[in-house]
Amino acid sequence: MSVLVAEGLRKRFGANEAVAGVSLAVEPGEMLALIGPNGAGKSTCFNMLGGQLRPDEGVVRLGERDVTGMAPRHLAHLGVGRTFQITASFASMTVRENVQTALLAQARQAWRFWRAADAQHVAQAEALLSRVGMASQAARPAGVLAYGDLKRLELALALAGKPVLLLMDEPTAGMAPAERAALMALVRGIAREQGVAVLFTEHDMDVVFGHADRVLVLDRGRLIAQGTPAEVRADPRVRAVYLGTAA
Amino acid sequence: MDLIFLQLLTGLAGASTLFLVAAGLTVIFGVTRVVNFSHGSLYMLGAFIAWSILSRLPREPEYFVLGVLGAALATAVIGALLEVLLLRRIYRAPELLQLLATFGMVLVVQDVALWIWGPVDLSLSRPRWLRGAVEVFGLRFPFYDLVLIVVGPVVLGLLLLLFHRTRWGLLVRAATQDRDMVAALGVDQRVLFTSVFALGAGLAGLGGALALPQGSANLHMDLSVIAEAFVVVVVGGMGSLTGAFLAALLIGVLQAFGIALVPKITLVLVFLVMAAVLVVRPHGLLGKPQAMARGEVEALAPIRPAGPALHVLGLVALVLAILAPFFAGPYLLSVLTEAAVAVLFAASLHVMMGPGGMASFGHAAWFGVGAYAAAFAAKGLGAGMAAGLLLAPFAAGALALLVGAFVVRMSGVYLAMLTLAFAQIAWAVAFQWVEVTGGDNGVLGVWPDAWAADKPTLYWLALLLCVGGALVLRRALFAPFGFALRATRDSALRAEAVGLDAYRLRWVAFGLAGAGAGLSGAVFAYAKGSVFPTYMAIPHSVDALVMVLLGGVQTMAGPIVGAVSFTVLHSWLLMGEFWRIKLGLLIMALVLAFPAGIAGAASAAWERWRGRAP
Numbered sequence: 001m002s003v004l005v006a007e008g009l010r011k012r013f014g015a016n017e018a019v020a021g022v023s024l025a026v027e028p029g030e031m032l033a034l035i036g037p038n039g040a041g042k043s044t045c046f047n048m049l050g051g052q053l054r055p056d057e058g059v060v061r062l063g064e065r066d067v068t069g070m071a072p073r074h075l076a077h078l079g080v081g082r083t084f085q086i087t088a089s090f091a092s093m094t095v096r097e098n099v100q101t102a103l104l105a106q107a108r109q110a111w112r113f114w115r116a117a118d119a120q121h122v123a124q125a126e127a128l129l130s131r132v133g134m135a136s137q138a139a140r141p142a143g144v145l146a147y148g149d150l151k152r153l154e155l156a157l158a159l160a161g162k163p164v165l166l167l168m169d170e171p172t173a174g175m176a177p178a179e180r181a182a183l184m185a186l187v188r189g190i191a192r193e194q195g196v197a198v199l200f201t202e203h204d205m206d207v208v209f210g211h212a213d214r215v216l217v218l219d220r221g222r223l224i225a226q227g228t229p230a231e232v233r234a235d236p237r238v239r240a241v242y243l244g245t246a247a
Numbered sequence: 248m249d250l251i252f253l254q255l256l257t258g259l260a261g262a263s264t265l266f267l268v269a270a271g272l273t274v275i276f277g278v279t280r281v282v283n284f285s286h287g288s289l290y291m292l293g294a295f296i297a298w299s300i301l302s303r304l305p306r307e308p309e310y311f312v313l314g315v316l317g318a319a320l321a322t323a324v325i326g327a328l329l330e331v332l333l334l335r336r337i338y339r340a341p342e343l344l345q346l347l348a349t350f351g352m353v354l355v356v357q358d359v360a361l362w363i364w365g366p367v368d369l370s371l372s373r374p375r376w377l378r379g380a381v382e383v384f385g386l387r388f389p390f391y392d393l394v395l396i397v398v399g400p401v402v403l404g405l406l407l408l409l410f411h412r413t414r415w416g417l418l419v420r421a422a423t424q425d426r427d428m429v430a431a432l433g434v435d436q437r438v439l440f441t442s443v444f445a446l447g448a449g450l451a452g453l454g455g456a457l458a459l460p461q462g463s464a465n466l467h468m469d470l471s472v473i474a475e476a477f478v479v480v481v482v483g484g485m486g487s488l489t490g491a492f493l494a495a496l497l498i499g500v501l502q503a504f505g506i507a508l509v510p511k512i513t514l515v516l517v518f519l520v521m522a523a524v525l526v527v528r529p530h531g532l533l534g535k536p537q538a539m540a541r542g543e544v545e546a547l548a549p550i551r552p553a554g555p556a557l558h559v560l561g562l563v564a565l566v567l568a569i570l571a572p573f574f575a576g577p578y579l580l581s582v583l584t585e586a587a588v589a590v591l592f593a594a595s596l597h598v599m600m601g602p603g604g605m606a607s608f609g610h611a612a613w614f615g616v617g618a619y620a621a622a623f624a625a626k627g628l629g630a631g632m633a634a635g636l637l638l639a640p641f642a643a644g645a646l647a648l649l650v651g652a653f654v655v656r657m658s659g660v661y662l663a664m665l666t667l668a669f670a671q672i673a674w675a676v677a678f679q680w681v682e683v684t685g686g687d688n689g690v691l692g693v694w695p696d697a698w699a700a701d702k703p704t705l706y707w708l709a710l711l712l713c714v715g716g717a718l719v720l721r722r723a724l725f726a727p728f729g730f731a732l733r734a735t736r737d738s739a740l741r742a743e744a745v746g747l748d749a750y751r752l753r754w755v756a757f758g759l760a761g762a763g764a765g766l767s768g769a770v771f772a773y774a775k776g777s778v779f780p781t782y783m784a785i786p787h788s789v790d791a792l793v794m795v796l797l798g799g800v801q802t803m804a805g806p807i808v809g810a811v812s813f814t815v816l817h818s819w820l821l822m823g824e825f826w827r828i829k830l831g832l833l834i835m836a837l838v839l840a841f842p843a844g845i846a847g848a849a850s851a852a853w854e855r856w857r858g859r860a861p
Contacts, residue, residue, distance in 0.1 A: 050744075076746035088741035090734045092801070101730045102745040110731035110747055113723040117730045157745055 036218035081158030262499025263399035267454030271447035277486035287473030293455025326448020354831030484534020572703035595763025604736030609670025615783030617765025639769030647761020
């Protein structure tokens with residue numbers, strides 16, 4: 001059964017219909033890429049799936065549950081992990097405190113006023129940091145991390161909720177090529193081992209074709225193609241959209 | 248019907264001077280991004296200068312016009328001087344410190360005005376032509392009010408022409424949009440900023456001069472007008488002139504009708520209208536979301552739990568504090584009692600301001616509510632001290648939750664201004680509702696129970712409740728709640744994505760801060776035996792801010808260090824005449840010298856020293 005199903009999503013901003021009827025499904029353990037040229041509606045789509053935007057029409061289901069328009073914090077408790085195009089972490093805390101905070105939030109322990117927080121969930125936090133290769137930087141302030149390390153910290157934060165679904169908006173934007181491959185290999189490993197479904201948008205075609213199991217192509221708010229990387233690469237409509245040549 | 252029409256005209260007349268002040272404030276904010284707390288002081292100076300000029304001139308209309316314009320011009324020059332001497336140095340400082348520095352200016356101007364013009368209210372003996380009345384639809388209406396009604400739209404028109412038809416206006420509008428880009432295009436920002444500030448100051452001066460014939464020049468007009476002007480600017484939308492005009496009309500008319508119909512709750516009415524507008528339009532009537540200046544959001548260093556050295560230091564201080572009654576005289580003991588109260592007052596503000604990221608300019612409201620709750624328990628209910636001390640934090644906390652439910656949706660200067668406006672309203676209620684609060688005379692005879700009546704016992708009680716309370720708050724900040732709160736401050740987006748409820752965390756922090764301040768207010772009430780409206784006044788709110796900033800917002804020991812050093816400063820250095828000017832200069836010096844606060848600077852020095860050691 002699919003982890004996430006979206007049916008007939010639509011979103012209009014004024015006269016511009018950013019997303020005009022998109023349906024998709026993500027399977028457990030699958031790496032699904034959502035690609036398309038600028039302005040195709042990728043981010044709008046993503047924000048509707050992640051709860052940042054409420055769709056005008058359409059349904060989003062997580063498992064059997066209708067989660068259309070549900071707030072991000074509720075989605076987080078249902079197992080949706082999220083990373084952002086522009087990284088967002090807790091800059092005034094250390095790397096480990098970041099993860100501890102996420103673990104506390106996921107365990108619904110934020111409303112505790114007495115016992116010191118930095119002694120809680122320590123082992124779990126360190127395990128997560130090892131998983132993303134950040135164990136050696138656990139004591140550093142998140143505010144001073146290099147960009148690639150921030151991306152990995154974000155991944156650890158997203159994993160803190162034991163997600164069934166990871167939504168990653170441009171996971172490798174701003175990283176060096178070698179770092180990109182390493183990060184995507186890491187995500188792929190997590191998807192395989194834990195059966196986590198991963199939906200990501202990406203500009204870098206090497207990342208898309210090297211790491212996605214399946215690719216969805218969006219143009220002007222509609223899905224124009226989908227399939228394996230090889231199928232999509234060969235699709236004349238996709239070539240037309242990306243290269244501007246007539247199909 | 249006639250009465251309604253007359254009230255409407257009175258309201259419109261009041262709206263004009265309010266608009267002039269708010270227009271200056273909003274123009275200055277638009278370009279420099281500084282919320283100029285001292286704008287009310289410029290208004291006050293305008294009135295005093297106008298008095299000095301007009302009382303020496305012949306009493307003909309043309310001389311009146313000349314005198315008013317002269318006062319506006321003089322205020323503009325003073326504004327330009329202030330900009331060059333102080334504001335220019337703090338444009339890149341954090342918003343809060345800017346607000347605080349301009350409040351330092353308020354204090355300095357108050358004492359300078361006191362020194363030049365004396366403590367007596369100065370009113371103008373109005374010439375005959377000014378006292379005349381005009382028949383409007385068969386009703387006699389003061390001529391001068393009509394003049395004022397015309398001045399508002401005329402000035403608005405002139406300003407719009409200035410901003411849309413001149414090159415200077417074009418640059419100002421461009422800088423309002425994106426000042427970094429304007430600088431990149433090679434425009435001399437310094438001249439632009441100084442001239443904008445002079446224009447804004449001139450408008451405030453004009454407002455003050457025009458308000459003079461209807462009232463008097465006095466030393467209280469600065470703070471009373473600034474709270475109203477903040478409301479107008481927020482309701483109108485920061486940076487929008489036309490918005491400020493509409494909001495001034497709205498508030499002016501509302502006040503005129505309020506005073507005629509329900510004088511006691513006029514200010515409450517104003518606050519409710521402001522709340523209603525902001526719920527529907529969070530950026531005010533004609534405001535747009537604030538364009539952030541680039542490169543100013545800097546990451547804060549992580550807060551570290553106190554190390555062993557600090558623990559020992561804290562423990563020694565605590566032991567000394569507990570033993571104080573055995574070696575301190577009665578005067579020192581009462582200073583220490585006040586210091587204990589200040590510790591909780593500052594620590595409670597720090598909860599929302601530091602980890603919560605919400606700076607309040609009206610924290611004294613909760614202190615005052617707590618103090619009045621204690622007074623009410625003692626005088627109204629005839630209950631003992633325990634009941635008062637219990638009632639106070641609940642009353643203040645509950646009211647803070649009520650106000651906070653709406654205030655915490657805002658952020659930055661909007662939040663600061665709203666808390667200030669609310670505190671001003673709370674103060675006005677305490678001041679005007681004489682039957683319950685005794686008005687200016689306050690509530691006397693709020694004495695502690697017999698067992699705590701002697702000074703040492705009362706001091707120990709204050710120490711237990713206030714320092715204990717501050718330590719409890721501190722503990723909560725290191726507990727999961729504090730982590731979650733800081734997380735929402737650092738990145739609300741990320742906090743929500745990991746499952747935190749950012750709104751509710753901020754709301755509870757606001758309520759907690761209110762409850763803490765309420766308890767400190769109640770302790771203070773029993774220590775002094777009386778409660779006055781000044782407990783809620785703006786300067787007291789600023790005291791709390793100074794304490795927190797003195798200690799450093801981003802250090803957990805900050806509020807304690809800040810509160811104690813501020814109380815000591817206040818007791819020894821700042822007594823006697825002209826204490827305001829000393830405090831004002833001190834605040835400005837601190838802002839310029841230690842933008843991170845004393846404890847912040849100390850901890851940075853400590854880190855440096857440790858870094859150098861092997």
